[in-house]
Each structure stands twice: as C-alpha cells, then as structure tokens.
Amino acid sequence: EDQVTQSPEALRLQEGESSSLNCSYTASGLRGLFWYRQDPGKGPEFLFTLYSAGEEKEKERLKATLTKKESFLHITAPKPEDSATYLCAVQLNAGGTSYGKLTFGQGTILTVHP
Amino acid sequence: KAGVTQTPRYLIKTRGQQVTLSCSPISGHRSVSWYQQTPGQGLQFLFEYFSETQRNKGNFPGRFSGRQFSNSRSEMNVSTLELGDSALYLCASSRTSGGLNEQFFGPGTRLTVL
Numbered sequence: 365e366d367q368v369t370q371s372p373e374a375l376r377l378q379e380g381e382s383s384s385l386n387c388s389y390t391a392s393g394l395r396g397l398f399w400y401r402q403d404p405g406k407g408p409e410f411l412f413t414l415y416s417a418g419e420e421k422e423k424e425r426l427k428a429t430l431t432k433k434e435s436f437l438h439i440t441a442p443k444p445e446d447s448a449t450y451l452c453a454v455q456l457n458a459g460g461t462s463y464g465k466l467t468f469g470q471g472t473i474l475t476v477h478p
Numbered sequence: 479k480a481g482v483t484q485t486p487r488y489l490i491k492t493r494g495q496q497v498t499l500s501c502s503p504i505s506g507h508r509s510v511s512w513y514q515q516t517p518g519q520g521l522q523f524l525f526e527y528f529s530e531t532q533r534n535k536g537n538f539p540g541r542f543s544g545r546q547f548s549n550s551r552s553e554m555n556v557s558t559l560e561l562g563d564s565a566l567y568l569c570a571s572s573r574t575s576g577g578l579n580e581q582f583f584g585p586g587t588r589l590t591v592l
Contacts, residue, residue, distance in 0.1 A: 396578045407482070407568050407583035408521075415578060451521070455579050463534040463575045464511040464526025471520065 367391075370452050370469035377442055377476050385437040385472045387452030395457040397435050398466065399428050402449045411450075442476045449473050480505065482571050482584035490590045496557040499587045503550050503571030510552040511581060512544060515566040527552050528575035556589075564591045 367390045377383055387397070396415040400408035412421040414430035421428045425446065427438040437450055453466040483502045491497050503510050512524040523536040527546035544554040550571075556563055566588050570581035 396580075398580070400583075405588075407484075407570075407585045410580065410582055413578065413580055453521075461534065464509050464528065464572065464579060464581075465523045465534050465536070466511070466521075466570075466579070466581060467523070468513075468521040 368452060368454055368467050368469035370450075370472050372472060373470070374473040375475070377439075377474070379443055379476055379478050380441045382438070382440045382442070384439070385450055385474070387435045387437070387469055388433055389454050389467075390433075391454065391456050391467075393457035395455045395462065397430055398453045398455070399426075399435070399437055400451040400453065402451055402471070408451055439474070442474075444476045444478050447474055447476045482569060482582055484567075484569055484584040484587050486587060487585065488588045488590075490592065491559050492592050493559055493561060495559050496555060497559060497589060498553055498555045499567055499569075499589075501552045501554075501569035501571075501584060503552070503569075504582055507571035507573050507582075508550050509572040509575045509579070510546060510550065511570045511572070512552070512554050513568045513570065514538070515568055515586070516564075521568070524554065526575065533575050559591045561591050564589060 371386045399411040402408045412428040449471040451471045453468045456462045485500045509528045511526040513521045515521045526534045530546045541557045546552045566586045568586045570583045572581045
C-alpha cells in the first residue's frame with residue numbers, strides 16, 4: 365500500500381530556532397504533493413502544492429521543497445503562532461483510483477516556545 | 479470568497495443509529511472529497527464526488543455512503559453506527575476531479591458515538 369511518512373512525529377522549538385520537517389513517500393507516479401497546517405479542532409489549511417523535483421514554494425516563514433521521493437518543510441525563525449500539526453499529502457498519477465484522493469502522512473506536531 | 483462549510487459541527491449519536499453530514503463546497507468547485515480523521519489512523523479517504531457521480535471510493539464498509547447534488551453540495555451518511563465511527567469527518571472541495579487536485583477543507587463535523 366502506498367505510504368506517506370512524516371518525521372519527526374513531534375518537534376519542540378524555541379522561538380527563532382529554525383528547523384525542517386520531512387515527508388517521504390513510497391509510491392511512483394506522483395501527480396502532486398501538498399502541505400497543510402492543522403490547528404486543534406479545525407480542518408487542515410492548505411499551504412503549498414509541489415509537483416516536480418527541484419520545485420520550491422515559500423510563504424512567510426515557511427519554505428517547501430521537493431526531491432524525487434521526499435519533501436521538506438523548512439521553518440525559519442518560527443514564532444509561537446506557528447505551533448500546529450503540519451500534514452503532508454500526496455496525489456498519485458493513477459487514473460480513476462486517484463480521483464479526489466489524497467494520501468496523508470500522520471503529521472508532525474510542532475510546538476514553538478516563546 | 480466563502481470557504482467550505484460543514485454542518486453540523488458536532489453530533490452525538492448512539493450505536494445503531496444513522497447520521498447524515500452536509501458539506502457545501504467553495505463556489506465554483508465541483509469536486510467534493512470526504513475524509514475520516516482519527517488519532518490512530520490519521521486522515522483516511524472515504525470517497526469523492528464530481529458532477530453528482532461517485533468517482534472514487536476508499537476502503538470503508540458499505541455503511542458509509544454519500545451523494546452530491548446538482549449545486550455541488552454533498553452529503554455523507556453513516557448507517558448502523560459503531561463506536562469506532564467516532565471521528566472528525568472532513569470534506570474538501572476542489573475545482574476538478576482529474577488533474578492536480580488542490581483540495582480545500584472545511585472545519586469538519588465531530589461525531590461521537592456512545
């Protein structure tokens with residue numbers, strides 16, 4: 365079964381301490397890789413779409429990159445309001461079995477202390 | 479632009495009952511996907527509807543069903559509720575079904591089965 369693995373499961377940072385979250389996937393035929401942020405009790409909030417190796421996207425303190433089988437979400441000088449669960453999801457190039465289907469990783473719980 | 483809305487936000491049911499959840503997509507979006515989120519399994523794909531047709535289905539029993547209306551609004555139904563059905567049910571809308579499928583999530587419906 366296609367798998368999406370995120371690491372670490374949890375990450376505690378001090379405010380201003382930069383770090384990276386990892387997302388790796390086993391399937392071939394990637395159509396797109398997505399990053400979401402989820403706050404407790406809320407639905408995931410869309411952050412980025414990546415679909416070719418070497419691609420990078422940035423938004424405020426976040427930068428997402430994509431290699432052949434991995435993506436990284438770099439957080440530069442994080443603030444306490446960046447605390448959330450960050451989810452990675454993939455959409456495969458698999459015809460009808462991929463319609464509307466994202467396969468999610470388990471997420472990384474990020475806590476940023478002031 | 480209004481986001482994805484889901485009703486109700488919270489539901490408490492007892493085993494054996496059935497439940498119907500509703501989702502209104504972003505205006506202009508024709509694809510609606512449904513996911514179940516639990517602490518143990520994470521986000522799992524239930525099914526996707528596009529132009530009133532179910533185009534893809536995840537690995538869930540037949541007790542889980544859905545439909546989509548001509549205005550793209552969607553409902554999902556769970557019959558004969560079990561304790562394990564307690565979860566956050568999320569719907570996500572997208573412009574299209576095939577192709578790169580950027581999905582935008584609603585706030586979810588929290589279902590508790592007693």
